[in-house]
Amino acid sequence: MISIPDTRSATPADTNDSPALSGAAQAAMAAGIPDSTKRAYSGDWQRFTDWCTAHGRTPLPATPETLIEYVTVLTTQPRPDTGRPYAPSSIERAIASIRTAHRAANLLPPETKGARLVLRGYTDARARSKDPQTRARKASPALPDSLRAMLDTLDRDSLAGKRDAALLLLGFATAGRVSELVALDLADLQETDEGLLVSMYRGKVRKLTDVAVPYGSNPSSCPVRAVRSLVAAMGEAGREAGPLFVRVDRHGRVAPPMLRRGVPIGDPEGRLTSQAAAQVVERVADAAGLVGQWTGHSLRRGFATAARKAGHDMLTIGRHGGWEDGSKALLGYFEQADQWQENALHRIGL
Structure with a gap:
């Protein structure tokens, strides 16, 4: 304060x-x-x-x-x-x-x-x-090809790898800010015939929203399958309630104790911090050899850019991703995505 x-x-x-x-x-x-x-x-x-x-x-x-x-x-x-x-x-x-x-x-x-x-x-x-x-330092957008390169660096048989894959794919699919992702609990996920319904609190617009995440066409980059794999692994580790994204040590232990000078620190349930979630994106992008400015915001920006390139309109994209109607930030992403596809010089006869 x-x-x-x-x-x-x-x-x-x-x-x-x-x-x-x-x-x-x-x-x-x-x-x-x-x-x-x-x-x-x-x-x-x-x-x-x-x-x-x-x-x-x-x-x-x-x-x-x-x-x-x-x-x-x-x-x-x-x-x-x-x-x-x-x-x-x-x-x-x-x-x-x-x-x-x-x-x-x-x-x-x-x-x-x-x-x-x-x-x-x-x-x-x-x-x-x-x-x-x-010049403003903008996060590089995590587009599908970049996401697949990042996923390829993960050991998806391990609990940590399953967590990181789910974080990347669900972050992209919901256009989630890292603060919104780490706030998710297992109880916020609802399985449906079409995919997942994710109850997510959008901090900037102060709304609790239900984000529909359908199955992906490629199993390796499907957010629904990635989250389901993580939830199953968490259950095997004895975690059937509480945070979705948690600390995992190199031995695969969930929420290992963290001490500083003998005093416990960190969330007692092991919930990842926003900074830790952003570091996952940065670390995996570096492992994939991706060039650019990779941050936790890369997932959100990547969704907006990819959805625009796929032909979706601003209202549909904005409401899915928790932007205010007419958001200037979202409009800025559109302008960057459209600068070639919707260039004003097209079809004018030069």
């Missing part, structure tokens, strides 16, 4: 005598913010307050001049964690986190016109520079 003073003791930003929000009301509002956004905002706010402390400025309330100075710093210094320049979207989020902290403290957020002028000039300069470092 963003570390800010208790709003019940902050000076009200409005001019009436209404009391500040109670702790319960603040908690209820916080529950409406995705965890990933909270973590990002918390980091943004910490970096801003650290900078203010180092430069003798007040973070709360911050003046428009302080915000302009801070945004200028972000446009001129590389990120300490990556060494790459800050993306405009990252700076935009930093501005949003500062304004959110002010509103949560019942204070008027600083005016942002000057800071956004700095950001606009920075965005324009990045585009004109043609510097490869300023």
